[in-house]
Amino acid sequence: MRAAAVRTLSLLLLLALWESAGRLWLDPLQLPPPSGVAARAWDLSATGELWTHIAASLGRVIIGYAAGSAIGIVLGCFVGAVPVMRDFFSLPIRFFRSVNPLALVPLMILWFGVGELSKVILIAYLVTIVVLYNTALGIETIPADRIRAGRCFGLTGIALFVRVIVPAAAPGILTGLRLGMGFAVLVVIGAEMVGASEGIGYFILLGRQYVAIDDIFVGLLSLGVMGVLLNQVFLLIRNRLLRRYVRTILYRG
Amino acid sequence: MLRLSAASKRFHDDGPWVLKDIELTIPESSFFCLLGPSGCGKSTILNMIAGFEAANSGTIVLRNRPIVAPGPDRFVIFQEAGTALFSWLNVRENIEFGMRVQGRRRAERHPVVDRYLSMVGLSDHGSKFPDELSGGMKQRLQLARALALEPEILLMDEPFGALDAITRRRLQHAVRSIWRETGSTVIFVTHDIEEAIFLGTHIAVMTAGPGATIKCQMPCEVSEPRDPSNPEFGGFYKSIEELIREEIGDE
Ligand SMILES: Nc1ncnc2c1ncn2[C@@H]1O[C@H](COP(=O)(O)OP(=O)(O)OP(=O)(O)O)[C@@H](O)[C@H]1O
Ligand SMILES: [Mg+2]
Numbered sequence: 001m002r003a004a005a006v007r008t009l010s011l012l013l014l015l016a017l018w019e020s021a022g023r024l025w026l027d028p029l030q031l032p033p034p035s036g037v038a039a040r041a042w043d044l045s046a047t048g049e050l051w052t053h054i055a056a057s058l059g060r061v062i063i064g065y066a067a068g069s070a071i072g073i074v075l076g077c078f079v080g081a082v083p084v085m086r087d088f089f090s091l092p093i094r095f096f097r098s099v100n101p102l103a104l105v106p107l108m109i110l111w112f113g114v115g116e117l118s119k120v121i122l123i124a125y126l127v128t129i130v131v132l133y134n135t136a137l138g139i140e141t142i143p144a145d146r147i148r149a150g151r152c153f154g155l156t157g158i159a160l161f162v163r164v165i166v167p168a169a170a171p172g173i174l175t176g177l178r179l180g181m182g183f184a185v186l187v188v189i190g191a192e193m194v195g196a197s198e199g200i201g202y203f204i205l206l207g208r209q210y211v212a213i214d215d216i217f218v219g220l221l222s223l224g225v226m227g228v229l230l231n232q233v234f235l236l237i238r239n240r241l242l243r244r245y246v247r248t249i250l251y252r253g
Numbered sequence: 254m255l256r257l258s259a260a261s262k263r264f265h266d267d268g269p270w271v272l273k274d275i276e277l278t279i280p281e282s283s284f285f286c287l288l289g290p291s292g293c294g295k296s297t298i299l300n301m302i303a304g305f306e307a308a309n310s311g312t313i314v315l316r317n318r319p320i321v322a323p324g325p326d327r328f329v330i331f332q333e334a335g336t337a338l339f340s341w342l343n344v345r346e347n348i349e350f351g352m353r354v355q356g357r358r359r360a361e362r363h364p365v366v367d368r369y370l371s372m373v374g375l376s377d378h379g380s381k382f383p384d385e386l387s388g389g390m391k392q393r394l395q396l397a398r399a400l401a402l403e404p405e406i407l408l409m410d411e412p413f414g415a416l417d418a419i420t421r422r423r424l425q426h427a428v429r430s431i432w433r434e435t436g437s438t439v440i441f442v443t444h445d446i447e448e449a450i451f452l453g454t455h456i457a458v459m460t461a462g463p464g465a466t467i468k469c470q471m472p473c474e475v476s477e478p479r480d481p482s483n484p485e486f487g488g489f490y491k492s493i494e495e496l497i498r499e500e501i502g503d504e
Contacts, residue, residue, distance in 0.1 A: 143336035148305055151323040153351045153402070163354070167341045244341045244382070251384050 032214050037221060040214040054222055056198040057188050061230075064120045065184040068127025069177055075128070076135025076176070081165060086136070093133060101126045102190040114195030122191045127180040134179065138172015139165060170245035178234055185227040200226075255279040255302065255406065255438070260311035262297055271297055273464040274311065277457060284432055284439045286449035286473070288493065289459030290501045295442040299408050302440065303329050315406075325351060328399035330409040334391035338383040344394055345370070345379040351402040369397040372431060389420040393427070400431065406438045414444070425451055446493050450486060451479045458493065461500040468496060 015034050022033030032040075044050035078085045079093075101122055112118035142165065150164030166173075192201025200219050207215035238246060260275040272294045279285045289295050300306040301313055304323035313320045315327075331337035339347055345366055352362045370376045373393040383391055392412055399407060409428075413421040429452055432439050443449050449456050450473060457470040475485050 143333075145331045145333060145337045146339070148303070148323070148329065149331065149337045149339075151305070152303065152325065152328050152399075153354050154323070154325045155354060156322075159354075164339070167339070170341065244343075247382055247384050248340050 029213060032217055037214060037217045041218045041221065044215075044218060050203075050218065050222065053198055053200050053203045053219075054226065056196075056202075057192065057200045057223075058226065060116065060119050060123060060191070060199065061184045061188050061226075064123025064188070065127050065181060067120070068124035068184070069131050069180060071124070072128040072131025072176065072180065073135055073173060076132040076173070077139065077161075077166070079132065080136035080139025080169065081161060086140075089132075089136075093129065096129055097133065101187050105190060105194055108191075109195055119188070119191040119196070123184050123187055126183050126187050130180040130183055131173075131176040134176025135169065135173045138169035138175070141172065142168045167245060170242070171249050174238055174242065174246060175249075178231070178238075181230055181234055182227065185223070185230060189223065254281055255315045255440075256313070257298070257302075257308075258312050258314070260298075260301065260308040260313055262294070262301065262306065262308050269463040271462055271465065272308075273466055275465075275467055277467055277470065279438065279440060280455070282436050282438055284429075284452055284454045285441065286453035286456045287440065287442045287459065288444070288446060288449050288456060288497065289465065290461045290497065291444065293459045293462045293465040293500075295459065296410050299329070299410050299440065299442055302406070303327055303408055325355075325402045326404055327406045327408060328402060328404040330392075330395050330399055330407060330412045332411045332414055334388070334395045334412075335383065337395060338391060338398070340383050343380050343382050344375055344386070347383070347394060348398050348401050351398065355402075365401055369401050372400065372434075373397040373427065389416055389424060392416065392424060396428070396431070400435065403435070404437060406440060407432075409439060409441045411442055411444065413448070421448075428452065446490055446497070447481075449473070450475055450489055450493070456493065458496045459500075468500070 018031075019033045019035060022028050022031045022036070028036065041050065075089070079089045080086070104122060104125070105118075108118040108122050112121055146168050147160070147164060150160050155163055188199070189201035189204070192199035193205050196202040200223055204216050204219035207213070207219060239250070243250070255277075256279070257275045257277040260272065261270055262272040263270045275298065277298075287295050287298065297306065301308055302320065304320050304327065307321075320327075329337075339350065342350060348366045348369055349362050352365060366379075367376070370379055373396055375390060375393055375397065378386065378390065383394065386394065395412075413424050416424065425448060428439070439452075441449070441452060453473040455470065456473045458468045459465050460468045473489070475489050476483065479486055481487060481490075
């Protein structure tokens with residue numbers, strides 16, 4: 001309750017600061033006030049233009065995220081549970097973690113063209129790395145006694161993995177999935193700034209071409225709202241459906 | 254009967270021997286307490302009996318069959334209940350887990366869960382999760398979870414070391430009556446001489462490592478009540494204390 005109040009207060013203060021900055025100190029052509037941006041957003045959504053771009057970006061995020069998560073979880077399980085795999089993948093993971101995915105945009109376009117595929121692959125690539133890393137970490141940091149307890153029940157191999165190791169690593173896996181979602185929203189914009197004909201990234205780029213500052217702000221705002229909402233959906237699902245697996249995160253048990 | 258013969262263990266090929274030629278005979282249905290200086294290798298012995306660690310040489314044989322892997326006939330009660338319990342399962346589900354693994358039907362499982370819940374006094378807490386339990390309750394849950402599988406041998410590694418004196422005493426009583434009721438063998442590692450005499454039918458004392466061995470093994474036949482008010486208890490306590498002091502020296 002108190003947290004919700006503080007969060008609302010922070011939102012209101014931010015809007016008030018922005019509004020007064022735009023009106024009192026700065027040139028509204030440089031920093032349009034939120035009221036102006038909201039009005040512009042209203043117009044753009046009335047014509048459906050804004051929704052087209054949001055839908056395009058959201059679609060790419062969802063497909064890339066789903067693919068990246070699936071690959072990341074599977075590979076992460078191997079890396080976390082099979083020592084040979086850990087050694088095999090440790091250098092590549094560290095290498096790819098330090099290559100900014102935006103640097104890969106030109107290569108993706110050369111390889112996969114300017115269409116949807118290159119964009120989705122770029123998102124999936126980043127999500128894979130984040131999910132893989134956290135899944136493997138989640139498995140590696142399971143306390144030894146917890147796995148030993150599972151072995152006392154007579155569990156070995158796949159059965160031990162499914163019934164004990166995966167649920168015990170769930171907090172790590174879910175952390176990876178949550179971070180991965182954030183990264184997907186971050187990187188989709190980069191992918192859309194080259195060779196796209198719709199999407200929020202493309203829309204923001206158009207705003208620069210036509211010097212439509214309002215539009216740029218509408219794009220940025222949509223982006224932030226999309227990230228926040230996706231995170232909320234994620235937390236809702238996690239805390240409702242998967243609550244038992246994240247008790248250690250929620251209650252520090 | 255569980256028998257360790259000339260069992261030796263080291264963790265690295267050219268490292269020092271942690272355990273050297275361990276000879277132990279643990280009779281069926283005994284309450285066997287293992288005492289020894291810190292770091293001598295008590296947990297390592299337990300881990301070998303559990304099947305988590307293999308001996309480098311020598312044999313560990315349970316009813317004429319060598320121990321090669323963990324199994325539900327030997328269940329470990331770990332010192333840290335919080336990490337050993339399954340945090341994603343509630344109290345009932347933790348107890349039920351082993352029976353599910355064995356593929357026993359729901360109708361079969363529920364009465365067993367109820368029975369062990371009440372045996373350890375957790376009947377009112379069946380739907381709580383481990384993070385909602387106190388340390389003593391967690392340890393009782395660990396016990397119930399193991400008992401539900403009716404293991405031949407319970408391996409307990411200083412299970413009450415982290416508890417306050419009163420809870421500790423209550424759990425000692427609980428373990429003792431459960432042991433009487435179930436007839437399983439208990440192998441109980443502890444630092445605490447008083448605890449060993451209170452609980453044990455047999456006591457073994459280890460030498461200090463490295464290369465620790467069993468210094469001596471004896472039956473514990475102190476008459477009731479097993480507490481310091483009984484002179485027999487005090488005499489036995491002194492003789493064991495002396496054995497351990499020889500190992501750690503007077504510090
Ligand atoms: N996995 C391991 N790798 C290397 N050395 C180990 C390992 N486990 C235990 N040891 C060593 O073996 C010796 C015995 O350890 P162990 O844990 O069995 O002692 P303990 O008698 O249970 O001690 P405590 O009473 O403090 O619990 C110690 O010297 C320890 O350093
Ligand atoms: Mg120990």
